[in-house]
Amino acid sequence: MDEQRFTDRRDFLRLLCASTASLTLLHSGVRAFSAGSPEIGKRRLVILELTGGNDGLNTLIPFEDDRYYRLRPTLAVPRSQVHRLRDGLGFAPSLPRLAGLFHEGKLTIVQSVGIDPPDRSHFTSLDRWHTGRIEISQRSGGWLARGLADLEAPSSGAPRAIALGDRAMPLLLRGFGPAALACETLDEMLPEKAVARVLHSRKLAEVEALFHGADADLVLAARSLQEALRRIRRLERAKTLNSTLGRKLADVLRILQSGLPVPAFFVRMGGFDTHARQAAVHPALLDEVDRSLAAFQKELRKAGLADEVLTMVYSEFGRRVAENGSAGTDHGAAAPLFFLGGGLPGGLHGPSPDLHDLLDGDPRPTCDFRRPLAQCLKHLRHPDPRRILGEPGRPLF
């Protein structure tokens, strides 16, 4: 290694880091975060996956369709309890807040989204959603990873995407290597106290400045990231976001509020595979979704981020129209998908499921699953989502 260059850079860095000027510089580095990269600007994407196959028909209910009531003798939601939206459709009783957002034009519903032809395996369907491809191979990598790779990397060291709630990197973010982060909770990403004390010490800054020549840019970027994480740790979690899902969204919110320009987030909520005794669990799941998303949107509005942040809520498939013998429902095909915020038009889009024309007992997909994914990429100002998702990847709006 070149010792002479070391020494030159070293003097420069020592000046930089040891003086108070350096603190100001680091600080402005952090502030520069909020400017974000020119490509994406302030736009952010949050993806919520309802894993297991959410029952679309008991979420967005066709309460004027007799066939719904005939095929679901015990599970159908009574007409009187539905939060009415439009066109004979209404939200489940435990979704009052999302119904409110719909009436305010803040919630966009896309109907009958699915994979055509459907595959009723969780594994295959999830892999298709995550790769954005029908033919899956272990090489594809995720659609979001491929899309983000086309966009300019965030300035100042922010990861390109963060997945919260699971240690394993979700497939949709695979292909970046270390540029995306996956963690169970944000706290896992923040170093433990004793380590943090050393990381933030002036001594360490000086030692690093003494050594790091060739990697000086990396060191500075890592330091700004570290400062941002420290600020995130100091931000309080929104008290209204206190469920399991809520806490994950609260972490997303903390990162968004800190100004750290992470373009995309992925959060997952499980438990939607309701094969038996669905009435005992599904309303509670929807209640958690309703409270969490409404509180999340409210906090985003308060922070002035509601239009910049697009949230997409999807599930790998819907469920069979007819209930099964265990007071549950089996794997289906198409289901409604939701967008919150992001400056989308709101309202109800696409044809309602035709329960007289089913595909092996399931509502037919009429909107290819890649169109909402393309919408997400468009939100992030991706120049050509079709390059990532193929011909079906046309944005919806």
Place this chain on the structure above:
Amino acid sequence: MRAHRGPFRPEEAAHLLRRAAFAPAPGEAEEFAALGLDEAVSRLTSPRDPVSLAEADHLERTLSDSDDGDTLAGCWLLRMALSPNPLRERMVLFFHNHFTSSLRKVGSGRLMLGQLALFRRHGLGSFHRLAREVSRDPAMIIYLDLQRSTRDAPNENFARELMELFTMGVGHYTEQDIQEAARAFTGYRLREERFHFSRAAHDDGWKRILGRKDRFDGDAVVALCTHHPATARFMARKLARAFVADDPGEDVVSAIAASWKAHDGVVADVLADLFRSALFHDPRHRHARTRGPAELATATLRGLGMRLPFSRVAAHVRLMGQALLDPPTVKGWEGGRSWLNPASWLARRSFLIWAGLQANERNVALLKDGPREEEPLLRHLFRHLLGRTPAPDQASALLAILDRRGGIERSEILSSVLIHPSFQKS
């Protein structure tokens, strides 16, 4: 390969050990230097010790039903850190990133550890044999969908990766070769988690593959691919990136490819040639590789001769960007400079500082047996951990920084050496 004719002092031995053994353990560089280059290389490439490591074997038996990635990866990191055959573990890591499989898809910790054991048995032996064993490995059969492949609907996943990622590389086969090869692998099944060949599901018809026509079966196709001339160069490039430099020159790749052909793909012999070569010991290749996360963690533990809770080490390695047993795609991790970005850099430093905070006079031999005076200790740690000496005024400048509040903690000197950029390299 032209042999290295220069000296083989502790610093050359340390270079060899950084590459072949993750890092020299305390005193190891001196010990290997005393053996001379030939004997030192033989000791690494033809280990006499048995493959097993009682402590890790026990741990794996206890934990292999777990599907927790950190726990399973922790068992493996234990082996990397403690194995008396570090090169064997280095090759397990190499082949994990070559014949990839992922816990996420395979869904069984036991089968994933079984695949690592396969690499442990055959990773230094014949590549032809290894590739054949891999095609019958239960984890691989699940990972690349061989058990779903039937005579009527051959699944091409394995055949494609065999040609593109495991042996020849793109440009040496056609789509038709893949389709025909897929037919040869039909009938590969699992029965009670073991390989089972179903004659009924196998297509034993004529196939035309790589310009030859025969009633090829799976083993024959593996042999066609591993013996293809392009495979030598493909594997040589991978070995060069793992053992020589992040961006190896074509001269290095050609030399390794020639050795691969001469030794018919016996990995230990190719590596022995390489480690004894002038190219390997060329000063331009010192510290020319970026350590991957698992290498960095193992180098820390081996280098310090220290133990840390292994599943926590695995968690650190994961946050550095390498979830062991769960490579991002079938292509594995890209490696080299791509390991370094601000978030992973932060994770690397967090790990090193965490390790440094646990170090004390009792659990780290380098501190216990090192010089009592501060500056000599610093030089001792530089030489042992980094394989270099501090720049002229660096030692005094560093000690001045650490001394500011009066008195210097010996473990602080150690931590400062660990976060030196050279430690990120091997």
